[in-house]
Each structure stands twice: as structure tokens, then as C-alpha cells.
Amino acid sequence: MNDSTPVWFITGCSTGLGRALATTLLERGHRAAVTARDPRTVADLAAGHGERALALALDVTDPAQVAEAVERAEAEFGRIDVLVNNAGYGYLAAVEEGEDAEVRALFDTNVFGLVETTRAALPGMRARRAGHIVNISSLGGLAAFGATGYYHATKFAVEGLSESLAAEVAPLGIGVTIVEPAAFRTDWSGPSMRQSATVIDDYAATAGARRAATLATYGHQPGDPLRAAAAVIDAVESPEPPLRLLLGKAAYDIATARLDTLRAGFDTWRAVTVGADYPAA
Secondary structure (H helix, E strand, O other), X not given: OOOOOOEEEEOOOXXXXXXHHHHHHHHOOOEEXXXXXXXXXXXXXXXXXXXXXXXXXXXXXXXXXXXXXXXXXXXXXXXXXXXXXXXXXXXXXOHHHOOXXXXXXXXXXXXXXXXXXXXXXXXXHHHHOOEEEEEEOOHHHOXXXXXXXXXXXXXXHHHXXXXXXXXXXXXXXXXXXXXXXXXXXXXXXXXXXXXXXXXXXXXXXXXXXXXXXXXXXXXXXXXXXXHHHHHHHHHHOOOOOOOEEEEOHHHHHHHHHHHHHXXXXXXXXXXXXXXXXXXXX
């Protein structure tokens, strides 16, 4: 094995896009640290790939475990070239229905876990003046809908954090890509989805209806995780990786429509907007 073979570190590999990424990378001959809270769920991914694969236990909400997993990967492979912050899940609730413990747990995984893992991997990347960080956001990091407000809040946070990170690390030779999938055939809207036990009848026609519609998509989502994985890898390995990568036709259609809506609203209120400045001297 050539020491120049890229090394990827991926969180949340037990199912979904994380698993598809690990599978595709190892099939392509890359090296990968594949992680999950229960390492038994990723043992099969590492099997048969010898020293190119390392299965690790990783709960991203446990800072000590994050540090240990990153240290083990760096000790095994010598470095981490690409970090993929993929671990995360969804939560269905109208904003008023949200339960504090569940909301904080959601942010702990989707935001603070991502931060912890990024901070653990950055020193090595800075020392080498090379590396790439892939943050798995969502179309829901660009546009929001009823019943998933808290999930959107986590992904909007990832978007803003990633933009700032990109500006900070670009001069150090480190890239950042934000991946924004639409609905892909993963467990996100099925076994991985959490819901508030609180249900308020006044939201039945809005958040309630979207709860049901979201759960009904499970098993029928149009997005193919393996195609998404290939797209992410190809983007990272391209001469000029994008800051943002939309995945799926729905992602493109909804995101571009969102741009049009934003511009129309900005233009409608332009006079009021610019009038808030001090008068020109």
C-alpha cells in the first residue's frame, strides 16, 4: 500500500450516507477510519480490507472518545486527509412541542459533536498544511419547513460554522465542503428519526401533517446513498472542491427557488433596508 493513499475519517458509519461513503472509499482503494457508537455495526465494513480499514467506537457527544478515536486513526495511518462529519439525526416537533432534553441532545450530536471532531482533527491538518473537512448538512440547512424546526436550526448552525471555518483554514491549505442532500434512502425518516411525545392539536394541519408526510417517505426516498457517496468523493478529489454541494434534484430545485424567494423579498423592501443607514454626508 502506498503511503500517499488518502486517509478518510468518517463519523456515523453504521447506516446511511456514512456507510455508503465507507463502502465506496474502501472499494476504491482508499484508507478509512470507519466509526460508530457501536463498533460491531461497522466491523463488516472493515473486514477484508486489511490495514486500509480501521473500525472505531465513536460517540461524537463524548469528547474523550472523540480525542481517542482521532488519535488512534492518526497513529494507525499517520494522518487524516479528509474528515467527514456525518453523524446526526432528525427530530420531528412543532417548535412549541419541542422537549428540552431532546432538543439539547439533538444539538449535542448535530452541532457540538461536529465541532468536537473538527477541533480534534484540525491540529494535524494545520501541521501538514493540508486536509479537507466535509460537513454533512442538509437541504434543511438552506430552507426550513414545519415540524423540523429544531433539526433546521442545527443544520443552519452547521452552515454558518462551516463558512467561517472555510475562511479561516483556506490560507492553511485546508478545504471545507458543506454537503446538502435532499431526501435519500436512509434511516433518517425511519428508524433514526426521533419525535416529540408532546402533540398540540392546533398544529395538526401544519407540523402534524408534515410529521406524517415525512415518516411516509421512508423507503421511498428518491436519493441513492451510493451515488451520493461517489459524488462527495469526486467533489473532494476535484481540482477545486466546492464550498457547497447539493445532492439530489429536489435539493437543486428547492434551493434555487429559495434563492429567488429571498431576492424577491429583499428587493421588495430595498428602500426600507437602505434607508436604515445614516444619510450620506
